[in-house]
Each structure stands twice: as structure tokens, then as C-alpha cells.
Amino acid sequence: MQATIEKVSTLERRLNVTLPVQEIDSEIQNRLKRIARDVRMHGFRPGKVPFRLVQQQYGGQVRQEVLGDALQKTFGEAVKQQNLRVAGYPRFEAKPSEANDNFEFSATFEIYPEIQLRSLDDVTIERPTVTPGDAEVDKTIEILRKQRVQYEAVERGAQSDDRLTIDYRGTTDGQEFEGGTGTDHMTVLGEGRLLADFEKQLAGLKAGESRAFELTFPEDYHGKELAGKAAHFDVTVKKVEEPVLPAVDAEFARQLGIKDGDLSKMRADIKANLEREVRRRVQARVKDQVMKALLDSASLEVPKSLLEMEIERLIAGMRQDLAGRGMKPEDIPMPREAFEPEARRRVTLGLIVAEVVRQNSLQAKPDQIKSVVQDYAESYERPEEVVRWYYQSPDRLREVESLVLEDNVVQWALSKAKSVEKAADFDELMGNAKPN
Numbered sequence: 001m002q003a004t005i006e007k008v009s010t011l012e013r014r015l016n017v018t019l020p021v022q023e024i025d026s027e028i029q030n031r032l033k034r035i036a037r038d039v040r041m042h043g044f045r046p047g048k049v050p051f052r053l054v055q056q057q058y059g060g061q062v063r064q065e066v067l068g069d070a071l072q073k074t075f076g077e078a079v080k081q082q083n084l085r086v087a088g089y090p091r092f093e094a095k096p097s098e099a100n101d102n103f104e105f106s107a108t109f110e111i112y113p114e115i116q117l118r119s120l121d122d123v124t125i126e127r128p129t130v131t132p133g134d135a136e137v138d139k140t141i142e143i144l145r146k147q148r149v150q151y152e153a154v155e156r157g158a159q160s161d162d163r164l165t166i167d168y169r170g171t172t173d174g175q176e177f178e179g180g181t182g183t184d185h186m187t188v189l190g191e192g193r194l195l196a197d198f199e200k201q202l203a204g205l206k207a208g209e210s211r212a213f214e215l216t217f218p219e220d221y222h223g224k225e226l227a228g229k230a231a232h233f234d235v236t237v238k239k240v241e242e243p244v245l246p247a248v249d250a251e252f253a254r255q256l257g258i259k260d261g262d263l264s265k266m267r268a269d270i271k272a273n274l275e276r277e278v279r280r281r282v283q284a285r286v287k288d289q290v291m292k293a294l295l296d297s298a299s300l301e302v303p304k305s306l307l308e309m310e311i312e313r314l315i316a317g318m319r320q321d322l323a324g325r326g327m328k329p330e331d332i333p334m335p336r337e338a339f340e341p342e343a344r345r346r347v348t349l350g351l352i353v354a355e356v357v358r359q360n361s362l363q364a365k366p367d368q369i370k371s372v373v374q375d376y377a378e379s380y381e382r383p384e385e386v387v388r389w390y391y392q393s394p395d396r397l398r399e400v401e402s403l404v405l406e407d408n409v410v411q412w413a414l415s416k417a418k419s420v421e422k423a424a425d426f427d428e429l430m431g432n433a434k435p436n
Contacts, residue, residue: 003078008108011303013084015107016095017074019067024103027066032058067103075107085112088305110303115355118297123417125289128282128424132274136426140270141248143432144256151241157204158240160190164202165239172231179223180231184238202235210236257381273379281429287406290413294352295345302347310343311336356409364404372400372407 002018036054037047044050071092079086090109151163158164164187170180187193189202197215205211212234221227246252250261258266315336319329357363373390377383390396426432 003074005078005082005084010301011087011110011113013109013111015075015078015090015109017071017105017107019070019074019103019105021101021103024063024066024070027070028059028062031062031066035062067105071105071107086110087112087303088309110305112303112351113300115298115300115352117294117352117355117359120293120297120413120416121418123293123297123413125286125293125414125417125419126422127419128285128429129421130278130282130424130426130429132271132278132426136274137267137270139427139432140274141267144270145245145248145252146243148246148252148255149243150246152244153207154240154242155206156240157206158189158202158237159204161188161243163188163241163243164205164237165241166202166235166237168233168235170231170233172226172229177226177231198233201233202237205235205237205240207237207240210234276375276379278426278429283407283410285429286414287410290410290417291349291353293413293417294356294409295349298352298355300348300351302344302351306347306351307340307343310347311339314339314343353406353409356412357405360412362405362408362412364401364408368404368408369397369400372404373397 004016006014006016008014032051032054035058036049036051039049039054039058040046041049041053041057075090087110090107092105092107095104095106154162166185166187167183168181168185170177172180189199195215195217201211201213201215212232214230214232216230217223217226217228219228246255248263250263253261253263253266256266256269258269315334318334318339322329322332373387374383376390377386380386390400
């Protein structure tokens, strides 16, 4: 058996393998003999099947297995001897051979790039500072109340925040269009689910009243066939309901997991959750800055195989998301080039983070993983069950391990870069929409 490695490009390598036919045939015969000892075939007792029939039945399969095993073994030994770090999967190809006493194959593959990290001394990381207080607890209680809103029918005209049940029919140039007709459609005024000009026409209408009106779809409307077009609508309001928020009382507290209904305990619990969420969001902001700094601190060539694999993952994720929304992924074009920039960023960042971890021994420790799992679990009613759930699955633990690795890299980067605290707005940090 002979193997040589040649350099095709900066990252691409080709392993050329020569396998003596005699060695391959010998191994094939040995495996077929082992199969013959136990193989079952109609008309023969176990172990009594003629070797010729075993060879006819299993010869092709065994031959492929022997060749595959020999290639994999040779490939592994060659890259180990050359101290190469393989990226992605090798592509094996048979090569024509003039001699009948040898099999010749090649394995083309990529290696991980060399990564030179520049210093982070001139990088400044801003750490947002937010301390949730009573005002933030009050805001959160209002959000929780709105999440539990009930609606009651009213006889007055519709106004903002009311829920309306309507029938509507829309036409363009006298013809109905797809999605332009609905029966018993429910919408809340002010939520922005309908076009603003459409909602304006509903304001003030009472149950049983109708209105006809014209509107023009925006030029950037998501339905391209309607963008910029004028349409006529006939709308009938069948029901107007006003929102009724639950009272902040013992029952409300019990709904939030406070068994004895104590409102002071409820507020303390909400505040603790806010502090935990603020801490996570601050960490996320800092992490984003660190990752950007790392991306800016290194230049490297991305292995094509890793890039292709990441594009496939992004496309698969998009298809799954669309299917979860009730859409048909096969009906939506997904050009690979649209996913390439994000895939390249992810692969590049992953390579850099892995190199930082390797160079600085930042591997995740078991106690760190346990701490993160316990922190997640604290926001649930039965934390011990959540902890058990994580530790029952190696895949779930690997996800936590990846997060710990990233956190370790962040802490390492903060020790190298400049870090400054900056007061932040609570609503902006939490992503809360501010009232108009």
C-alpha cells in the first residue's frame, strides 16, 4: 500500500493511494469465508452454503466494503502522519491504472486554515448597565396583564385596542384578488396587522354597520401583484369588543406561579426574573461586540466544504421554519447565493472561536456547564426537572457546552480589550415597544 499527498491549493490537498490487488483480494476472501460460516440461504443448512454462491451473493458488497475500509484507514494514517486537520469530508475517486496488479484511488479534501489573531488592545467593549426597579416591575406587570386580556362586546363605535370581527371583500379593477375576501376575520385595532389606511376606515364603526372605501396598496407591499394598485373594499363589522385586563390581585399572582397569592412575593419574583433577563441581554450585547472584534482581528480563507455545509444547514433551517408556519418550502425559491454571506460569517467566526479556545485552553468545564443549566432552570416552576431534562440528552448538553465555550472566549477577550460601562435604557435593552 502506497500513499502520497500533494498540495492542490492553499487549503486543498489530494491523497493518492495505491492498493495491491493481491492484498485486497485476500481480505475479500477472508471476509466471504467468515460470512459463509453463518449465512442462511434457502435450500441449505446454516454454514453449508457453497462458497461459490456466497461469492455471487455477497462478493460485490464485500469488495466495496474492503476498498472503503482500506481507503479510510490509509486516509486516516496519512493525515495523522502529515499532522493535517481535515475540514469537511474527503471526496474519493477511482483512478485509471495501467497495471492490473494495483488499485489506484485519490481522496481530495481541505484542511483548516492557519489563523493569525491580531491583538485586541485597541478594542473597546461597551457593557450596558441597567438596574430594574419598581417602575420596570410595574411595566412588566402591565405586559403580563395584556397577555391575559379578555374581550367583552360593546355597542359603541370601534376604537384603538378593540377587537373587531369583520367580513370584507376587496376588488381591483372590479375583480376579486387572492386574500382579498374574508369572513369572521378577527383583528385588534392598533396592532398593525392590517394596512393603516384599512384600519382608519374601521374606526368608529359599530357592530352591524358597513362601509365601502378605496385605498392604494403601498409600493413596497409584500404582495408584488398588488403593490401600488388601487383597491375597493366593502367591510361589515359583525362584533366590537373592548379589552378587559385582569385585576392585579391574589388570583393574578397565583396565575404567575405564586401559590399563596402574595403580591409582594409576586413582585419580588418578577424583579428577580427581570434581573436575570437583563443579565442575559447584557451578556448578549457584550458577546456580539466581542465576536465582531474577533472577526475584525483575523483574516483567513474559508474552506469551501465547510461553507457548503453551513449553507445547507441554513437552507434546511429556513425550510423547517416555513413549514412550521404552514407554508410550502418547495414553492419558495432559495438561491444558495442568498445564504452565502451569513454562512461565511458563521463559519469564519466558528473557526476563529475554535482557534482562540485551542490557543488559550478555554475548553468548557463540567462545573461551568452545570452552572449554566441551573441558571436556565431557575426561570421554571420545577427547576430540578429542567436540569434532569438537559442531562438526559448529550445533544442538549453539547448545545450548553457551545455556549460556555463562547462565554469563555468573551471573558478572555474582555481581559485583553478595554471595557467601559455605559448606562442603557431598560425598554431599549429588553426590546419593548415604546408607546407613541
